[in-house]
Amino acid sequence: MFDRKKFKESIERILKIDFGKLLDQAKDYEKYYAVSKAIMEFIVDDWSMTEKAYENGKQAYYLSAEFLMGRALGNNLINLGVYEDVKEILNEMKIDINRIEEIEEDAGLGNGGLGRLAACFMDSCATMNLPVTGYGIRYSHGIFKQKFVNGFQVEEGDNWLKYGDPWSLRRYDEAVVVEFADCSVRAVPYDTPIIGYGTKNINKLRLWKAEPIKDFDFDLFNDQEYDEAVKEKNRAEDISRVLYPNDSKNEGKILRLKQQYFFVSASLKDMIRSFKEKFENDFEKFHEYHAIQLNDTHPVVAIPELMRILIDEEGLSWEKAWNITVNTFSYTNHTILAEALEQWWSGFYKEILPRIYEIIEEIDRRFVIELKEKGYTDEKINRVRIIDDEMIKMAHLAIHGSHTTNGVAKLHTEILINQELKDFYELYPNRFQNKTNGITPRRWLKLCNKELSSMITELLGIDEWVTKLTMLKELEKYLDDEVVLKRLLEIKQKKKEALAEYIQKYEGIAINPDSIFDIQIKRLHEYKRQLLNAFHILDLYYRLKENPKMDIVPRTFIFGAKAAPGYFRAKGIIKFINEIAKLVNNDSEINHKIKVVFVQNYRVSYAEKLFPAADISEQISTAGKEASGTGNMKFMLNGTPTLGTFDGANVEIVAEAGEENNFIFGARVEEIEKIKETYDPKEYYEKVSGLKRVVDTLIDGTFDDGRTGMFEEIYNSLLMGASWHRPDNYFLLRDFDDYREAHKRVDKAYRDRLGWAKKALMNIANAGKFSSDRTIEEYAKEIWNIAPKRI
């Protein structure tokens, strides 16, 4: 078992070796580093054993440009089952565990939901003893850090490695070379252990760093051409320098293309190398031993890259290579937003990856022939072909070049099949599946809400629920147990007080823990409709001004969101909400009734403090636009009813927990479809009480956007239509009144404290479906065809 004495000695030894210090001389981050390294020492043997155990069977590989891991220390201690032991040991050493947990920089190697999903999946795979490796990029800089200056978002670089990273091992011996038309770079793997919960299995996340083949040019340096001497080094390192902070569009085109090919090519070369060690050149077995999941289209260049390796390097025929390729890959679609469907101008491919482009052309050529043989018209062919009008359609390549395509929630998959990918569904009906997303209950309950976790374990008598989340269903037997319901309310209160303290410390704003904590936390995007939330707050403010006696439960509206740096309108919405916050929070007639806080730098570690403290989960995207959402699941698991539209996984959340335990409003997909051609937001603007008043604050001088024109631009986008959008493309004005009514229902329901606790309990009890363990089990059985292997 856990050897306390040895662990203590390990910490002290690492402090000496790495920092030359004794315990009482060490800085907090040095203590954090030493404790983390001591954990690495503790797990290293199990890690090797796991690798050995997986070696000879089929394995799956999760290729993702993003892994939004957050902090590792607390999570690893929880998963190892030694959190309390280590807390006590550190106590004896006069180290406060909370303090050193808080020192850790988030590994923010992702933008939002897609990257966090990859992280939750890694946790579930290890916990379920599944032979799965994650492959991605070790960005030197993750998602930018966000501050507000005068209410405007300001971005700063995220130098997350400045104190070093105790959780990864550099594996230079397994480096590979990746070739572009204009240069070659070395891909050096950094391996991070993924520690399963309640098992000894430890899986691997392998992230590639780009380095030059040659460190610097000795001759140039000798000639005192210093900049020239390191030019090649810098160009190589640029490839893994930054995560593109963009959710939907592709910026920094050529560099981004290089990033994609870089990690995909390195990962495939890695797989091929170990395959050859075992099976030499028996490539027809390749897909019997490898299942490769493509997380969205970012790694889809893997399809032509595997073709290139099999044909050019291993000498296989086109037909054989294609058969292996299609049987190896599967693809997850994450979006239905047309502007987010990735496509590449063929010119970039021709310039950077000419051979890959030839292969894509050949895939396209053969595809067109097949379709003609099937009697497809030219028009229909153009809708599905891979290269159209000099653009390479990555989703088309993914579907045609893989055996399975999946959506991420029932509604999302239905929309893919019936609308967005209808042509492909007709062509390949057996290739489509649904895999409703999930979240890991380890981080999103056991770690972030220890109080609620303890109560659940006490009530169920065992802690098996952490890996069998549907066991939570048994909590329903306490629905009428006042003692349990009151305890649930007390826990929520405690988490709200902790969040209030944190917000006071980091945002400098005092909030009332007895108010309703109404929280919207997610990337800033028009379709997610933070602006609808803002309009409602402003309307409530004006109604309270008009009618000071209006009886409402005090409310704290909390936002957290980063906007892509180039997304002007999203940044305008942040500024607008901060202006509303200033107005409301400084009005002494109002600020004891409502308050507005936009927290800075929303990220995984902040999320862990926000979800447990929420009374209301805002999930208000335009119906049909949010593929799944996973934030909605984190709220649910922490006993927070959803105030939301029938969109993404909200549909399934409500089906599980009961519509009566949530607050659903707004147009559904079918209605949006019906009205979208004739929708005139001006009708709502004129007719719905109070709506004009709040929309007009964008242009009537109520608020100051620092002469940036941001607010007017938003106003125009709603009423005139701006750039390529129709007016009010996301139907805010259509849904405004329904949303306001839903808020009134929340206010009324919240007053009945025990009734509210029941809703909370029903949400917790029915959250079992949304464990990423369930999702991963489905991937393993229905797509990857792999089995668990416990060490």
Ligand SMILES: *Cc1c(COP(=O)(O)O)cnc(C)c1O
């Ligand atoms: C869960 C999570 C997300 C995804 O939130 P959605 O509401 O599903 O968009 C984004 N960012 C962070 C930090 C998360 O933890």
